[in-house]
Amino acid sequence: METLKSIFKFYVNSSIHVALAICALVQITFLKLGTTDRYAFLLFSFLGSIAAYNFVKYSKVSKLHHRKLTRSMKGIRVLTILCSVFFVYLAFKVPYDTLMYMLPFAALTVLYAVPVFPNKRNLRSVAGIKIFIIGLVWAGATVLVPVVYVNGTFDFDFLIEIIQRFLFVVVLMLPFEIRDLQFDAETLETIPQKIGVTRTKVFGSILVVTFLLLTAVKDTLSLIEILSTILVATITLLFLWGTERQQSKYYCSFWVESVPIMWLFIILILQRLFS
Template structure:
């Protein structure tokens, strides 16, 4: 039993689960816009997410992860190094344009972690912007770049999808902000720190209303798109309101991070049922 738990913890702490969530959102974009490709960018984003998240989490060890630094750190370093090699391999498989599009988002990830600003600050320590940096980065990697990678231009439906994805990512980050209330410095001025837990949930609910409402403005609107968006809105809402300051160890790190994977599963299921 301990062996299974150790493997599961390594799966979470090594950022494999969150990387699957990133890859799921990339695949979701390709399926939504019926983009046929060989999954190279999906694999590219998966290994890139492992490298990026492990860099952010472990480059400067936070209180949140300090308790988890056990023998698994060696395995995480090996995993990250192997994924970096694979990431470089896939970098030669995608176009130069795709790599150029990624530069701003890679730069945000580095600036998020490395203290390059006055008083040795990084972007994560700048008051009030942490959650929005993550939203911009995830949106860029999972929607904007995949569309440009395959299509080369943006239509109105794609712009709506970009806005929706940003709103969705901000909402699913709110449970993490609530969880981290006991760890985050007050100077960060996160949303729960500024307005409290209940108002944070109300704020997230309002964002989900906008997220759902934007669907009706899409030109290529289908029953599958409507039903899928309604279902993932309900799921996100349930997890948002089910979040507490004191929660189980895996509530955010596994269940909330599974929401993008659930979204992909729902879309595939709806497409198979209704075409």
């Protein structure tokens, strides 16, 4: 049992779980574009996500609260190095235009952690913008970059999709902001710090409803997309309103981060049912 617990902790703390969540969102984009078998790009996204997230979480300049991981840090470092090496290798096989579109989001990730601004500040320490930076990076990496990779079109549906993805990720970040109230400095001016926990949940609910309603304005719409969007919006609301300041250790880092994976499985199940 202790071995299983150790494996699970490493799985979460090494960012494997969040990387799978990002890959799930990439695959959702591919499914909506009607393309499959893009496993090389999924692996590319998976490796890059682990490298990027561990860089942000465990770099010396990061002010996150992961200080109980000294025993597993060696393994996480080894995993991060290996993922970085294979990510660079696969980058040479990715089309040049895809890499160019990915570059701004990679730069934002670096600026999020590295203190390059005056007074040794990074983007994470700039008041009020933390989750919106994350939402922008995730939306770009899981919608814009995959669309470029498959030579998709930047049409009206693409615009709606990227807005929806941004809103979806921002809402998923709100439980983390509620959790981190006890860790975040007041200068961060996070949404729960500014308006309180209950109003944060109301704000998130408005974003979820907007995310849901935007589906109706798409030019191309299927029953599967309607049903999957309703279901994932409902799940997201349940996790948002179930968030408390004092929560179980893995409520956010496992369960909330599982929502994109749930979304992918919902779509796959609906495709089986209605195909």
